Amino acid sequence: MSLVLALCTALLFSLGTWLLLQRRLTRIIIGLGLIGHGANLLLLLSGGRRGVAPFIGQIGERTPADPMPQALALTAIVIAFGVTAFLLALAYRSWQLTGDDLVEDDLEDRRIAATRSTASDEEVADQRELSAAEAALESSTGGAAPLEEAE
Amino acid sequence: MMRVLLPLPVVLPLFAAGCSMAAARRRWLQRLIGIAALSACVAAAVAILLHADREGPAAAFMGGWDAPVGISLVADRLTGLMLVVAAPVLLAVLVFATGQPGTEKEQPAFHPVYLVLAAGINLSFLTGDLFNLFVAFEMMLTASYVLITIGGRRDQVRTGMTYVVINLIASTLLVATIGLLYAATGTVNMADLAGRIGHLPGGVRVAFALLLFVVFGIKAAVFPLFFWLPDSYPSAPTAVTAVFAGLLTKVGVYCLIRTQTLMVAPGDRPIGFMLAIAALTMVVGVLGAIAQNDIKRILSFHIVSQIGYMVLGIALFSVAGLAAAMLYLVNQIVLKSTLLLTAGIVDHAAGSSRLAEVGGLARRHPIVGWLFLLPALSLAGIPPLSGFVAKLSVIDAGFADHAWIAVGVAIAVSILTLYSMTKIWGGAFWGEVEVVAEPSDAMSRRYGATAPMLASTAALVVLSLALAVFAGPLLELCQRAAADLLSPTAYISAVLP
Structure with a gap:
């Protein structure tokens, strides 16, 4: 049992982890x-062996x-329910805004990764042009490849 | 008396959140409720700290069940200290938000959610029960999910996703850890756990120490679990970023201190591992900050970097080390909130917080210049400001324990911190006056921001100066708190008489 x-x-933890790594x-x-269910099941299992309902006078x-x-598991389930509802709303909002629910890259990070030195303002201005070009390219091809091309 | 006093920092904001929800159509009433509730929290927190310092740890049991069955709230010196620092920061940030155009005025949900966040933060400090700590975290985090995505803009939704998902994973990991701890010991009460965990086999004890470190390490944003922070914090509204920067990661650090001292036996503490993590957190955080070109992002990377100093203090597990970590924690809560509020003022006054787009603010608005300069120098550890005292005590504690490498890293990182503060100063405050957009009201055009924004930021700057003036008594208090942590008999006997 x-x-x-x-x-x-x-199984729940491993399947959940695999799904978490998707985009x-x-x-x-x-x-x-799934991971949440795994954790709840773990909580339930931590109580040890099965037994009768713990009502005073009936044991x-x-x-x-x-x-x-x-x-504890009930509390965790209720919390997970609320947060999942919020996440679904967030996914819906993302679909409204971008027509997709892909998690995007951090643009600022990409911009900085493309910069060799960040000292002068001209370079930053260059960077801004570069990233605008990059965004335009990206919307046409939809991949990470244009980054190298722009460099 | 403590039965009534201890739940107050949690109950008051929660009750006020309900009232604030009912007053959703009247913004002035919402403001009144919020400011009144958080002011009352300041008073309650001071009373709790004074009581804990004078008479030792106090416990209150909820729902009429004694520990270890019922949920206990415990206040020792560390808890009192955290509450006392968090309360004025929460209040000041709320006042700042009322003066800022945008979020607070447009979103009726802001006040109730902010108050729930305050209640969650206070409960995390007060709770003496590991599962209740999870509930407190969820209160705080669910409120923060709403606040970080409150405008529903595209970048907020993008960063909000990362933030929510990473925090959910950490929470699930916490639930799993609690489940395993309960299976192994049969209790979730922290004081009870402290007694029982010692009877487990050695390998299991070390596994729990590391699990707890990972869980709270994600929340505290230590290397390599920090990547979500600089990505998500800058896109939230300024007031929200300020309170997140000041308090959310610090709650993680508080939990690290609490669990690693109370629930991990002295022989099982991962000292070398934690020292390495501390050094890496400092270095990677500050290098990340140097590469950035936006004030908010620079400061967000500094949050990570500064966490390293606290972990360094904790990792020494000596009275001096823990006291230094606490002093650093207190300082950072005030400094980081102040700096991000000034970043918000820069954003407000010049229409952008990107260094390439703004400039000459010190000449245009000297008050804003001072409000940034003082906490920035303090963050970099320039004497005689409060950051110097905190940094000195961490380094001193490191010397005493011969942690040469970590101390060397800490000193080098503080020079790099100074460099990136001068980068902000040179980029945004010196040079030609550059503005992207002018604020619309007369007060902002003259002084850089509205009266509530300037007043609340100035109040926090004064608070950080006060931390420097009263550094002596504060350090003594931290040392007493650290001594309590290292011999937690008083804590345990307060909960389990």
Whole structure:
């Protein structure tokens, strides 16, 4: 019983991690959901063996289940639910703005990576032209390749 | 008395958030509620610190269940100190936001969400229960998700995604760690854990020490887990960036201090590993800052760099080291918030915070120049400002423990910090007057910003100067707090009598 659940936890964590490494936000959200379920299952498993419902006066001779991890898992589920809803809203907003839910690169980082020295203002101005050209190229080809070409 | 006092820094902002939500149509009422609640928090925090310093750690139990079953709130000197520094920063940033055109005026959700953020931060400092710490983090982070994407602009959505996803992963990792800790020890109460974790096999104890370090290391943005920070912070509204820079990563550092001292036995502490991480965090952060051309991004990389100094102090695990880390923490909370608020003023006065696009602000608005110069010099560690005292105490503690390499790195990094502060100064404050866009109101055109913006930033600058003037008593307080941390019997017996 416990071994099956432990394997389930491992499977959920590994599948979730694989989905997290994708570029599309919808996949990332599903991945986060899976990892979250894995963590909740882990919480539930941490309570030890199964038992009867832990109500006072109804336990008798039998061993009760540990109610604490269940309470913790419920809290974690509710929190994950709220945050997932927020992430979905964010993905929808991204789709509204860009027509896509790909996670974009940090443009400022790319701009700085393309700069050799950042001292003078002229160079920064050059950089701005370069990145504008780069953005134009990128929108036509849609890849990271134009960066080298522009250099 | 502590039963009532301890929950106040959490309950007051939460209650105020509800009221503020109800007053969504009346901005003046929302402001009144927010400022009143956060001012009351300042008073409560001071009372808690005084009590903790005079009579030792105090605990309060929620919901009528005693520890370790119920949730306990515990205030020792470290908690009190954190609350006392966080409260005025939260208040000042809120006042700044009310004076800034944009977010606060356009978004009715700003005030309630900001108050929830304040409650989450205070709860993280106060809680004595690991799972409750997770809940506190989620309160704080969910509020920060909303604040960082509040305008719904394209760049905010892009950076917001990275921010939310990375924090969610850290939170899930925290839940998994809590699950494993509960499976191993049968408790999530920190004081109870401190007693029980010692009975585990050695390998398991080290694994927990490292898991906790990774979880809170992501939140604190240490190398190599910092990459999300300089990407996401600059795109949020200024007031939001200031409070994030000042407080969110520092909550991570606080949790590092708390868990590594309370729940990791002296023999299991990853000292060499933490020293290496500290040195790398300092160097990589400051090198990243040097490459940037935007004031907000430069400062964001400095957040990372400065975290390294605190980790260095913690990694020594001596009274002097921990005290220095705390002093540094207190200083950074004030300095980073002030600097980002000044970056916001620059943005407001000149229409941009890119160094290539602005210039000559010191001549145009001398007040803004002073508001930037003082905290910037303090950050770089120029005597007699507060940053110098903090840096000196970290380096002194490092010398005492023969951590030569880390200390050498710390000194070299502070020179590079000075370099990048002069870069901002030379780019934005000296030179020809360059502005992208003029602010619309007369006060801003004359002095650089509106009255609430200038007043709140000035108040924080005064606070950082006060930290330098009262550095002696403050360092003594930090030393007492550090001594408590290294022999946590008083903390444990306050929770489990």
